[in-house]
Amino acid sequence: MIRARSKAALLLATAALAGPIVIPSAEAETGSGWIPFGTGGAEVNIFSKTTTQDPFELQTTGPLTVETQHLDVGPNGTTGLVARQGILVVGVAAGVATVRSAQNQQCASRTIGAGSALIQPAGTVSEIRNQGSDKLELYAVSLTADGLQAAATPPPGPCTGAEASGVTSQSLNRSVIQAPFTAESKGTSDVYLAALRVAPRGAVSWHTQHRPLVASVDTGQLGLHIAHSGECHLTDYPANAGFYEPPNMVHEVRNDTDGPALFYVLAFAESPRPVAVLAAEPEECKKKS
Numbered sequence: 001m002i003r004a005r006s007k008a009a010l011l012l013a014t015a016a017l018a019g020p021i022v023i024p025s026a027e028a029e030t031g032s033g034w035i036p037f038g039t040g041g042a043e044v045n046i047f048s049k050t051t052t053q054d055p056f057e058l059q060t061t062g063p064l065t066v067e068t069q070h071l072d073v074g075p076n077g078t079t080g081l082v083a084r085q086g087i088l089v090v091g092v093a094a095g096v097a098t099v100r101s102a103q104n105q106q107c108a109s110r111t112i113g114a115g116s117a118l119i120q121p122a123g124t125v126s127e128i129r130n131q132g133s134d135k136l137e138l139y140a141v142s143l144t145a146d147g148l149q150a151a152a153t154p155p156p157g158p159c160t161g162a163e164a165s166g167v168t169s170q171s172l173n174r175s176v177i178q179a180p181f182t183a184e185s186k187g188t189s190d191v192y193l194a195a196l197r198v199a200p201r202g203a204v205s206w207h208t209q210h211r212p213l214v215a216s217v218d219t220g221q222l223g224l225h226i227a228h229s230g231e232c233h234l235t236d237y238p239a240n241a242g243f244y245e246p247p248n249m250v251h252e253v254r255n256d257t258d259g260p261a262l263f264y265v266l267a268f269a270e271s272p273r274p275v276a277v278l279a280a281e282p283e284e285c286k287k288k289s
Contacts, residue, residue, distance in 0.1 A: 034197070038278060040252070041202025048091035048139040048193040051271050054119035056185040056212070058087060060177070063146035066216050066242045068172040068193065068264050073097075073128065073136040077166020081127040083154040084120065086144025089266060090128070091117040091193055095136035100159050101126035107159035117191040125154045127161040139193045141266045143214070146176055173264045175216035175242035183212035183244065185268040192267040192275050196253075198222065203254035209276040211268035213245040215253070220261025226251040227282035250279045 037044040047070070065086075073079065073095075081100075090097070090112075097112040102125050112118050120126055122144075130136035172195075189211065198204060198220075217237050224243050226233045227250050237243050245251060255261040269275040 037196060038203075038205030038207065040205045040254075041199035042196055042204045042253075044194050044196045046192060046194040048093050048117075048191075050091035050093075050115055050117035050191050052117040052119060052189055052191055053187075054117070056087070056089070056119050056183070056189070056268060057121070058143060058184070058212075059182045060145070060180045062180065064177045064242070065142075065144050065146045065174065066177060066214060066266075067142045067144075067174045068216065068266070069140045069142075070170045070172055071138040071140060072168045073130040073138065074166035074168075075130055075133050075135070077130045077136070078162060078164060079128045079167055080164030081125065081154050081159055081161030083125045084122065084142065084144075086122050086142050088120045088124070088126075089117065089141045089143075089191060089193075090120075091139045091191055093137040093139060095130060095134050096132050097136055097138065098129040098131050099126060100129065100161065102157045102159050105158060107157075119191075125157055125159060127159065130166070141193060141214075173216045173218045175218075175240050177214070177242035177244060179244070181244045181246075183214070185211045188271045190269045190271045190273075190275065192265065192269070194267070195262060195264050198253065198255040198261045198263075200255060200258050200260060203252050206250055206252045206279045206281050207276045208248060208250055208279050209245065209267065209269070210247050210273065211270060211275075212247055213265055213267040213275075214242065215245060215266075216242040216264045218262040218264060220255060220259055221257050222261050222263060223254045223256055224251060225254055225285060227285050230284050232282070232285040250282050252281075 034043040034045050092112050092114050100109050221238050223234050223236045267275050
């Protein structure tokens with residue numbers, strides 16, 4: 001076996017999808033708590049599974065900050081009008097979100113109900129309101145070039161909005177992906193926001209996914225193990241580091257330490273296909289006696 005450890009950008013290749021479903025859409029329901037993921041001592045908790053027609057397109061040239069948040073917006077509450085420097089992915093877990101943003105020199109409005117998601121490209125000036133009588137629950141992931149932040153005062157434009165009010169937010173995780181990469185997801189996409197925990201010496205079993213996945217290590221240390229061109233590449237990621245799992249490539253996420261590990265993921269799947277399927281361990285990654 002040839003093993004390479006590096007922090008270099010991940011290589012992209014194509015591998016055939018094979019094996020049983022890791023997350024069947026009919027069985028892995030949101031809010032169900034921790035459920036087994038694969039066969040290697042890993043569990044997943046899906047916070048939000050939503051569907052969107054919005055495209056996801058990302059190309060990085062340097063470090064990328066990934067922040068995952070949970071937000072509750074009370075009746076008549078608002079996030080306030082914000083100029084975002086990076087991509088924002090928002091899944092609506094409960095309630096109805098009214099999203100206002102500038103489009104074609106006008107202030108446009110759209111509603112996003114529970115079970116749906118919106119994806120806003122970098123540079124969008126927008127506001128999310130709760131105009132209903134029930135709580136609005138959101139899970140949001142922002143992907144921003146490291147060092148940039150949302151503007152406190154948006155530039156002049158067609159949309160005007162009040163200050164944020166009635167919002168309770170919790171930052172679940174913040175990490176930085178150091179290696180540049182390119183990812184996209186178009187058409188109808190299921191969007192998963194989840195946490196996975198991996199037991200000591202455990203692993204997320206060998207698998208593939210056909211659309212991109214962005215991961216953020218919260219606690220512990222994880223290794224991303226990828227087979228490519230007859231070699232087995234293993235890159236280690238400590239807490240607060242993020243990584244990208246390329247589509248259509250056989251890989252595993254492993255915990256080679258004596259302590260537990262926890263990481264968050266933002267994943268896409270072509271609806272209604274499963275987000276991932278199990279795969280056989282590649283020959284180049286099998287341990288030699």
